[in-house]
Amino acid sequence: MLKSGAPIDLTVLIPVGGRHADVAGLWADYETGLRKLGLTYECIVILDGPRPDVAPRLERLAAESKCVTVLELTRSFGEATAIMAGFERARGQIIVTLPSYPQIDAADLPKLVRALDRCDLAVAHRTPRAGTVFERLRRRIFHGLIARVTGLSFHDLGCNARAIRRRVLEEIVLYGDQHRFLPVLADRHGFRVAEVDLRQSPRDRRQGRYPLREYTRRALDIFTVFFLVRFTKRPLRFFGMIGTTVFAAGALITAWLVAERLFLSHALADRPALLLSSLLVVLGLQLFAIGLLGELIIFTHARELKDYQIDKVIEFPAVEEPDRALRAAAVAPEPARAEHFRAV
Amino acid sequence: MAERPKLSIVVPFFNEEESIRPLHAAIVGALEPLGERFEMVFVDDGSGDRTFENAVEIARSDPRVRVVKFRRNYGQTPAMAAGIEQARGDVIVTMDGDLQNDPADIPRLLAKIEEGFDIVVGWRHDRQDKLVSRKVPSRAANALIARVTGVPIHDNGCSLKAYRATLIKRIPLYSEMHRFIPAVAFIAGPRIAELKVRHHARRFGRSKYGLSRIYKVLLDLFVIKTIASFTSRPLTWFGMLSLPPLLGAAVLAGATLAALADGGRFDLPIAGSAVIFLTSTVILISAGALAELVYKLGDVRELEFSGLTQRVRARALPSTPLPPQTAHPTGGRPC
Numbered sequence: 001m002l003k004s005g006a007p008i009d010l011t012v013l014i015p016v017g018g019r020h021a022d023v024a025g026l027w028a029d030y031e032t033g034l035r036k037l038g039l040t041y042e043c044i045v046i047l048d049g050p051r052p053d054v055a056p057r058l059e060r061l062a063a064e065s066k067c068v069t070v071l072e073l074t075r076s077f078g079e080a081t082a083i084m085a086g087f088e089r090a091r092g093q094i095i096v097t098l099p100s101y102p103q104i105d106a107a108d109l110p111k112l113v114r115a116l117d118r119c120d121l122a123v124a125h126r127t128p129r130a131g132t133v134f135e136r137l138r139r140r141i142f143h144g145l146i147a148r149v150t151g152l153s154f155h156d157l158g159c160n161a162r163a164i165r166r167r168v169l170e171e172i173v174l175y176g177d178q179h180r181f182l183p184v185l186a187d188r189h190g191f192r193v194a195e196v197d198l199r200q201s202p203r204d205r206r207q208g209r210y211p212l213r214e215y216t217r218r219a220l221d222i223f224t225v226f227f228l229v230r231f232t233k234r235p236l237r238f239f240g241m242i243g244t245t246v247f248a249a250g251a252l253i254t255a256w257l258v259a260e261r262l263f264l265s266h267a268l269a270d271r272p273a274l275l276l277s278s279l280l281v282v283l284g285l286q287l288f289a290i291g292l293l294g295e296l297i298i299f300t301h302a303r304e305l306k307d308y309q310i311d312k313v314i315e316f317p318a319v320e321e322p323d324r325a326l327r328a329a330a331v332a333p334e335p336a337r338a339e340h341f342r343a344v
Numbered sequence: 345m346a347e348r349p350k351l352s353i354v355v356p357f358f359n360e361e362e363s364i365r366p367l368h369a370a371i372v373g374a375l376e377p378l379g380e381r382f383e384m385v386f387v388d389d390g391s392g393d394r395t396f397e398n399a400v401e402i403a404r405s406d407p408r409v410r411v412v413k414f415r416r417n418y419g420q421t422p423a424m425a426a427g428i429e430q431a432r433g434d435v436i437v438t439m440d441g442d443l444q445n446d447p448a449d450i451p452r453l454l455a456k457i458e459e460g461f462d463i464v465v466g467w468r469h470d471r472q473d474k475l476v477s478r479k480v481p482s483r484a485a486n487a488l489i490a491r492v493t494g495v496p497i498h499d500n501g502c503s504l505k506a507y508r509a510t511l512i513k514r515i516p517l518y519s520e521m522h523r524f525i526p527a528v529a530f531i532a533g534p535r536i537a538e539l540k541v542r543h544h545a546r547r548f549g550r551s552k553y554g555l556s557r558i559y560k561v562l563l564d565l566f567v568i569k570t571i572a573s574f575t576s577r578p579l580t581w582f583g584m585l586s587l588p589p590l591l592g593a594a595v596l597a598g599a600t601l602a603a604l605a606d607g608g609r610f611d612l613p614i615a616g617s618a619v620i621f622l623t624s625t626v627i628l629i630s631a632g633a634l635a636e637l638v639y640k641l642g643d644v645r646e647l648e649f650s651g652l653t654q655r656v657r658a659r660a661l662p663s664t665p666l667p668p669q670t671a672h673p674t675g676g677r678p679c
Contacts, residue, residue, distance in 0.1 A: 190390070190415035236567050271613055278617040282589060282624035289585060289631045292570065296578060296635050299571050300642020308414060308422035313430060315410040316403050 009039035010113065011092030015046045015082035015160075016054065020100035021203075024057045027068065030098055033109035039094075042067045044086040049076030079160075080174035087169050095169055097179075099160035102201035112196050113163045120168050120191035123154070123183050124161035126200040142218055149226045150184050155195060157181065165191075171309065177217070181225055188229070189309055235294025239287045247284025253277035349408075351375070351382040351454070352433030352509070356423030357399065357441035358389040364398050367443055368409065374447040378454070384409045386441075387427040390417035420503075428512055437506045445504040446542040453506040453539060462511050462534035465497055466504035468543035492569055497538055504541050508534075578639055582632025586625045593621035 012030065016023055023045060034041055045058055047070065055072065062070045071086060083097055094116060096109075104112075104124055115122035131139075139158075147153045157180050164182075172185050183193045231238050254277040260266040298305060353371055357364055368384065375382050386409060388396040396413055403409040412430050414423065424438055435457055439445040449466065456464040471479055482501055490496050511534055573581070596618035603611060 190418070234567075236570070274613040275616050275620070278592065278620045281592075282620055285585060285589065285624060286627060286631075289582060289628055292582075293631055293635050293638065295567060295571060297638050297642070300639055304643075306422075306425070308418045308426050310426055310430075311413040311415040313410060313412050314400055314403055316407050 007091050007093060008042055009092055010034070010037070010041040010094045010096060011086075011090035012041060012043040013046065013083055013086040013090065013095060013097045014043065014100050015048055015079050015086065015097070016051055016100040017048045017076070017079055017082070020051070020054065021102060022057075023054050023100050024061050026100065026102065026106075027061070029102075029106035030109060033106040034113075036110045037113055039113075042069065042091060044069045044071055044089055046082040046086040047072045048079065048082040049073060078176060080176055080179040083179055084169075084174055090166075093166050095164045095166060097160060097162045097164070102203040103159055104161045104204075105199040105201050108198040109161075112161060112198060115194055115196045116163050116165060118192070119194040120165045121183060121186045121193045122163040122196050123156070123193065124159045124198045125154075125156040125195045126159055126204070127155075127197045129156075129200050130204070142222070145222050146184070146225060149222060150187075150229055152184060152187055152193075154183055157183065161198065177221060177224070180221065181228075184225060185228075190311075231294070235298065236291040239291030239294065243284045243287030243289075243291060245284070246280055246287060250277050250280025250282075250284055254281065347381060349381045349383040349433045350435065351380055352431035352436045353382065353384045353447075353450070354387065354424060354427035354431055354436060354438045355384065355441045356387040356389050356420055356427060357391060357395050358417060358420075358423070359391045359393050359395060360441045361391070361394040361398055363441055363443045364395060365402065367441060367447070368402050368406070370443075371447040371450070372406070374450055378451055382408065383431070383433060385412060385427045385431050386410070387412045387423040388414060389419070389423040390414045424503075431509065434509050435506060436509050436512055438503055440503040442546060444544050444546060445502075446544060449504060449539070449541040450506075452541075453504070456537045456539060457506050457508065459537075460535065461537040462508050462532075463536045464506040465499070465536060465538050466502040466541035467497075467499045467538050468502050469498070469540045471499075471543050489565060492565055495536060497536070499538075502541065502543075578635030579629075579632040582628050582635060586628035586632075589621040589624040589628070593618050593625060596621065 012034070014023060014027070027043060027045070031043075043065075045062075045068065047055060047058070050072075055070075058068075058070045062068045069089065071089065073082065073085065077085070087095060094113060096113060104126060112122055112124055139156075143154055143157065146157065160179075162182065168186050168189075168191050171189055172182070174182065174185075178185065187193050253273060257266075257271055257274055257277060353375075355367065355371075360367075364386070371384060384406075386399045386402070388399055388411065396411070399409070399411045403411050410430065412426050414426070427438070428436055435454065437450055437453060439447070439450075445466065453464045453466070482499075486498055486500055489500050490498075511532060515532065596614050600611065600615045600618060603609070603614075
């Protein structure tokens with residue numbers, strides 16, 4: 001049910017995944033907050049897979065409300081893909097993604113959107129934030145690691161409330177679990193990113209413990225960001241460095257063992273260290289080979305994987321062309337590119 | 345759109361609000377007497393000062409100027425690459441935005457291109473920079489580059505260069521590669537000429553580069569050499585990488601067999617190492633096969649590169665370069 005028409009100011013995207021509250025009731029809160037902005041808006045709720053508990057109420061809401069669209073995906077694709085699916089139908093110049101369970105105080109929404117006056121992407125930082133000492137420590141470690149890897153300091157990447165200029169999502173294609181790292185990716189694309197302090201919703205109460213699975217996922221997230229940032233640009237620099245070190249260590253041990261065999265007659269047969277040294281040599285070679293493979297991929301696709309994004313090209317037509325001279329300036333924005341793998 | 349220009353001047357600017365006007369005037373002053381149609385592509389590399397505003401004002405008064413704006417500072421190579429991408433001329437000249445290069449040298453570069461060279465490189469033989477922090481490391485790097493690439497160029501760091509557009513637009517540029525365009529271009533084997541050019545001391549602003557660059561330059565040099573030598577025959581290359589472990593495996597397996605034949609005992613460390621090395625050989629060759637596939641699916645072709653610079657000498661054929669579009673779609677090597 002694509003509601004086409006003139007562009008509007010703001011589109012709210014609410015991806016509904018496994019964890020969600022009563023989305024229809026939540027939207028009522030959000031709408032109260034949004035009205036204060038005085039902008040035209042629409043809301044797209046994306047049901048990421050069948051959600052029979054909330055779907056009927058949302059469908060009724062979509063039928064009654066002029067501005068709510070419900071998009072139902074047949075299976076769960078993940079939050080990043082759900083956001084992109086919603087964005088394809090969004091008409092707003094500003095995109096606001098909001099959580100499907102209470103995270104922030106809806107009355108603070110105008111503050112988040114107005115932050116776009118000075119940036120291209122505003123992410124919420126719930127503060128002051130409730131939580132035990134253990135939770136606080138956990139958050140600090142996660143964001144500390146992200147800061148180490150990316151050099152960017154964020155405090156609340158887990159918060160799903162973000163205000164985004166349209167062009168950011170036109171340029172960055174999200175997939176997998178990357179929605180959480182949209183601020184990192186946007187920064188690498190040269191957009192201005194800001195964190196906005198918002199009050200936490202009083203209903204934002206999680207159970208104090210996560211299952212172990214959640215920790216594994218967060219660790220893998222950091223790993224993903226690490227590779228997006230480091231590896232995808234100069235693979236041979238990255239793998240070559242590690243590979244050469246490992247290879248050198250293996251070669252040294254081997255040389256030592258061989259020297260002992262030749263000059264001190266220690267039989268190689270009695271040396272389990274030989275296994276270790278040959279493993280190291282082999283590992284080093286293999287890492288180097290992987291770096292080469294990566295470099296080859298980048299080289300053969302260098303024309304698609306550009307290092308830069310052109311903001312705009314400005315040219316003024318020569319005066320002898322009457323039809324164009326009337327226009328003040330021809331500003332041609334660079335078309336959006338699907339360039340998700342090499343951010344910078 | 346006006347008629348396509350013959351010549352494009354690409355200039356990246358980073359915080360050069362004072363230099364941009366004098367540079368524009370100097371370029372116009374140097375090129376107008378030639379009577380050729382030309383354009384200027386000014387790339388604003390995310391400057392924090394009024395560089396962009398000044399560039400737009402210049403563009404307003406001179407339709408030959410186009411301004412490409414970056415959202416933030418990406419560095420000189422991406423700026424050059426963006427300018428080259430946007431340039432429409434048959435010949436592209438790149439130069440620094442800090443007035444250290446002299447546009448008065450451009451006509452001489454063009455004359456060399458007319459002579460039939462594909463790339464003309466400027467050589468700042470009378471360099472106006474600090475000795476220790478700029479000149480010495482640069483001289484060492486250039487000597488090294490000349491040795492490794494076999495292209496005897498004295499000054500890879502000089503931005504003032506002229507290229508045939510067909511060639512430069514087809515060469516994949518990335519990282520700090522503007523230093524190595526001659527080296528990378530060697531993939532295509534172009535005719536490179538070197539020309540002494542003037543070099544002025546900085547008038548405005550501060551120098552943006554220092555000693556730390558040389559480390560990057562060396563690493564890139566190694567990568568380029570590797571890539572340039574193996575792109576079109578990755579399986580061979582990975583095969584070579586797999587020879588040392590294969591040799592190791594053969595020796596160790598031989599030792600095991602010899603020991604067994606002698607009626608000795610079976611040595612686990614030696615036999616195990618043989619197996620490890622053999623495994624490595626297999627994996628490396630598999631990686632080579634994968635690399636072969638990647639190259640096949642990529643869009644870089646040696647045949648295409650060969651077409652960029654080749655001249656055909658035959659009675660019935662015109663002696664013009666083969667246009668790159670006619671490259672054989674399935675790729676393959678030039679015979």
